[in-house]
Amino acid sequence: MITKENYKNDIKNYQPKPKLLKNCIKAFVVGGLICLIGQGLTVFYTEVFGFSEKAAGNPVVTTLILLSALLTGFGVYDKIGQFAGAGSAVPVTGFANSITSAALEHKSEGLVLGVASNMFKLAGSVIVFGTVSAYIVGMIRYLIEQFL
């Protein structure tokens, strides 16, 4: 019996079950693969260009962002995203995809009001919460160091 009062429960059996385990495994494998590529790049930059391991971080992230932006432009990253879910959304490549896809989408409204104004539409919240939480954690650390 499907009723208005209890609609969401009554229709549970008609809805496809989210494939949690399968999605977790896919996210783990693809996310791990992206990190493996990152590690490979770190080795490449330290061995070939003589970066220190710490300094290699910047060119590694930049390279991953470039790759992700290119894959977004070629229309591949959204397909990876549908397959991998959090696996391709959480790493820096997902962040780059959210910016590139928004920029591409709003190209039709011009460079200033379209691309520039909208490219952080999705990524903006990540930046806001990233900055705010970094500030809070920094303050906590500072206070602990001062008074303990």
Add this chain to the structure above:
Amino acid sequence: MKIGKQSWQFNQGVYVQAAGTVTGPREKQGPLGEFYDYSFDELHCNEKNWESAERALLQKSIDICLGKTNIRQDAIDLFISGDLLNQNVSSNYVARDIPSPFLCVFGACSTSMETVAIGSSLIDSGNCKNVIASTSSHYSTAERQFRYPTEYGGQKPDTATATVTGAGTLLLNNEPSDIQVEGATIGKVIDYGVTDPLDLGSAMAPAAADTIVQHMKDFGRKPEDYDLILTGDLSSVGSPIVKKMTEQSGYDMEGIHRDCGLMVYHTNQQVFAGGSGCACSAVVSYGYILQQLKENNLKKVLIVATGALLSPTLVQQKETIPCIAHGVVLQRTDV
């Protein structure tokens, strides 16, 4: 003439003169690909951006529809159209080039049957002679307005649907033809409290059930009186729900019901639960169903186009999703 509580019966005779259906490439590859008049081979439809691509679809469907008859464009008494975009831009901007009075409607994905119902009523009452009823939707304009940028790599659940890229136009008037619009049932806005914009099948099923049950009551009919009861875009999630709900009310549609969203694509086309959008019911009905009626494979069909009247802003404000469904009866004139 009003019949029952929410329905109109067109006693003076309202007939379908011609139809025009245009789609994008993915619909062409679907099971009904051969029934569309024209299909663009890429999503941009030779235009600069997605919004003009949608207008190109709409304009082409009108041109094709009118091209099939000898009725001149200036003989059209009314152009009725609607789409999914804010301010109904596709319809309003295409109407700039149509030399006829224009009524713009918004019924989300129920727009197809809403325009046909309004048009038929105006012909039946004698206020209009020739009416064109159109609607359009485009995968990328809908994604961008209701969801995320098209290239964004977010994961969608299996309950999501894929917006049909296409447009459909119907030319109606009072000169007898093979197919007539026999009646219509105008739906109420129904909200069963679904909040997930990626599960519109569940949200719209109660609206469809309400309109179907009301239609049967108003006309004093049973589902068996129809060869087919076609819903718009309930998808694989909403279709079994609507069947269950109408059965609960005493109208069993088993073997009679089909859903346009499940007919427009093959299951291996990665469209999640099925197709959706204004064009979903339009291209299936005006392309495939009309052809079946013409060939006498179907005699009497109830088409119930279903619309989720959601706004992304209100979804974010945690509002539930109101839905609506409008039904139109198409039948062979000789039945």
